[in-house]
Amino acid sequence: MKKPDIIIVDDHLIFRQGLKSLLTNENIANVIGEASDGNEFIALLLHLKPDLVLLDIDMPHMNGIESAQKALELMPDLKIIIFTMFRDEEYYYEMSNLGVMGFILKSSGISELERAIQEVMMGECYFSNELLRRVIKNLSSKNTRKKPGIEDLTAREKEVLQNICLGLNDKEIAEKLYISPKTVKSHRSNLLEKTGCRNTPGLILFAIKNKMVNIKLLADG
Amino acid sequence: MKKPDIIIVDDHLIFRQGLKSLLTNENIANVIGEASDGNEFIALLLHLKPDLVLLDIDMPHMNGIESAQKALELMPDLKIIIFTMFRDEEYYYEMSNLGVMGFILKSSGISELERAIQEVMMGECYFSNELLRRVIKNLSSKNTRKKPGIEDLTAREKEVLQNICLGLNDKEIAEKLYISPKTVKSHRSNLLEKTGCRNTPGLILFAIKNKMVNIKLLADG
DNA sequence: ACATAAATCCACCTTTTGGCTTATATAATT
DNA sequence: AATTATATAAGCCAAAAGGTGGATTTATGT
Numbered sequence: 349m350k351k352p353d354i355i356i357v358d359d360h361l362i363f364r365q366g367l368k369s370l371l372t373n374e375n376i377a378n379v380i381g382e383a384s385d386g387n388e389f390i391a392l393l394l395h396l397k398p399d400l401v402l403l404d405i406d407m408p409h410m411n412g413i414e415s416a417q418k419a420l421e422l423m424p425d426l427k428i429i430i431f432t433m434f435r436d437e438e439y440y441y442e443m444s445n446l447g448v449m450g451f452i453l454k455s456s457g458i459s460e461l462e463r464a465i466q467e468v469m470m471g472e473c474y475f476s477n478e479l480l481r482r483v484i485k486n487l488s489s490k491n492t493r494k495k496p497g498i499e500d501l502t503a504r505e506k507e508v509l510q511n512i513c514l515g516l517n518d519k520e521i522a523e524k525l526y527i528s529p530k531t532v533k534s535h536r537s538n539l540l541e542k543t544g545c546r547n548t549p550g551l552i553l554f555a556i557k558n559k560m561v562n563i564k565l566l567a568d569g
Numbered sequence: 570m571k572k573p574d575i576i577i578v579d580d581h582l583i584f585r586q587g588l589k590s591l592l593t594n595e596n597i598a599n600v601i602g603e604a605s606d607g608n609e610f611i612a613l614l615l616h617l618k619p620d621l622v623l624l625d626i627d628m629p630h631m632n633g634i635e636s637a638q639k640a641l642e643l644m645p646d647l648k649i650i651i652f653t654m655f656r657d658e659e660y661y662y663e664m665s666n667l668g669v670m671g672f673i674l675k676s677s678g679i680s681e682l683e684r685a686i687q688e689v690m691m692g693e694c695y696f697s698n699e700l701l702r703r704v705i706k707n708l709s710s711k712n713t714r715k716k717p718g719i720e721d722l723t724a725r726e727k728e729v730l731q732n733i734c735l736g737l738n739d740k741e742i743a744e745k746l747y748i749s750p751k752t753v754k755s756h757r758s759n760l761l762e763k764t765g766c767r768n769t770p771g772l773i774l775f776a777i778k779n780k781m782v783n784i785k786l787l788a789d790g
Numbered sequence: 791a792c793a794t795a796a797a798t799c800c801a802c803c804t805t806t807t808g809g810c811t812t813a814t815a816t817a818a819t820t
Numbered sequence: 821a822a823t824t825a826t827a828t829a830a831g832c833c834a835a836a837a838g839g840t841g842g843a844t845t846t847a848t849g850t
Contacts (some may be wrong), residue, residue: 456583
């Protein structure tokens with residue numbers, strides 16, 4: 349089989365260089381281009397016309413999802429293999445709907461990548477086994493014990509929680525929302541119950557875990 | 570100069586393989602071992618006796634900080650270069666106190682890594698320029714507006730604050746630190762005064778703003 | 791030796807939370 | 821019409837946090 353022409357898209361130069369070294373020396377693929385984010389990748393795409401792209405999800409400027417979407421609009425027959433980390437689980441469904449042909453973990457090895465490239469080039473899909481196992485495990489654990497999440501909270505409760513995250517107490521929140529402090533207390537009690545938190549500081553941690561507050565906004569002060 | 574014997578510690582196999590390929594083909598170092606987390610690394614350390622370790626921060630089981638600490642206890646003359654990402658800023662000062670010899674960004678290239686390895690092997694420290702710029706930018710913006718910062722807190726106060734950030738109350742922290750709840754209360758009062766926070770939830774926000782807690786650790790639950 | 795900072799602990803008191811229960815009005819659903 | 825979810829509000833009591841003012845011991849530095 350013909351060695352595929354590929355582009356590597358990842359924001360870490362050393363990772364791209366290492367991967368290129370591997371793919372070249374192991375005679376797996378021709379690395380005809382590199383990009384450090386989605387914008388660079390899209391700019392290169394029609395010019396280089398690669399057979400296949402190895403695409404990282406977590407990148408600045410334009411991430412892997414948007415990149416894949418745009419790339420497939422421009423070149424519908426492009427093969428895309430996503431390089432993913434465990435924590436990216438949220439994206440799998442979106443991506444597979446887009447037409448991405450493979451997912452492979454960064455924790456897998458070059459031999460698995462080689463197989464993935466071969467399968468995808470033959471028109472098959474490839475999903476890292478370890479990754480499939482993870483997703484299945486996650487689905488089952490999500491069904492059994494339904495972890496508390498923001499989806500259980502009412503709009504008003506979220507509003508109260510966000511004000512708690514500003515460091516306000518019941519009375520202050522009450523003034524801000526034009527309701528009684530008792531009501532705020534009710535909402536807070538319901539929040540504690542729904543989230544399973546043991547105290548108000550815990551609610552802040554919950555909000556952060558569930559990305560209800562923008563940590564970057566806090567960070568500047 | 571003698572090519573150093575090194576160990577690569579990173580949780581992504583493909584990254585290790587790529588880096589090994591690069592370091593070997595470019596004739597920079599002998600990769601005598603690999604580990605995918607801190608535990609594996611520590612287990613290998615005394616057996617392989619490397620000159621230098623390339624250590625990732627963000628790993629499961631035992632992270633880079635703890636690993637560096639343990640490794641330096643076992644082998645005080647070990648050279649350590651930390652592989653870091655921008656978002657790991659919180660760790661720099663802890664790490665440099667431990668005796669880590671270099672920091673390099675994953676977004677730098679093999680040529681910079683080569684220079685870092687050479688410098689560190691000669692007993693010098695190496696800090697990625699881009700990284701220094703980042704830190705300095707951060708420091709200056711912290712110094713101009715003299716807001717309360719972690720530098721005002723004593724070690725014990727920081728310890729208490731970190732436990733507050735786990736959602737524990739005075740009594741629980743007292744048990745954990747083997748001191749009286751009254752003492753914890755004193756520390757918390759001092760924390761409130763020094764930070765200018767109005768309540769305990771505020772302390773959590775302060776800790777996050779000042780990057781005293783690892784948000785990623787919270788993220789798993 | 792002395793001053794200073796840090797860590798430890800206690801008492802007293804007020805305010806705020808936390809847990810439990812109840813209740814009403816409204817809107818959406820069945 | 822009856823049920824359910826939501827938002828609102830209140831009462832009670834216990835627990836925790838917040839504000840003051842102390843006190844002792846242990847390092848640390850000059």
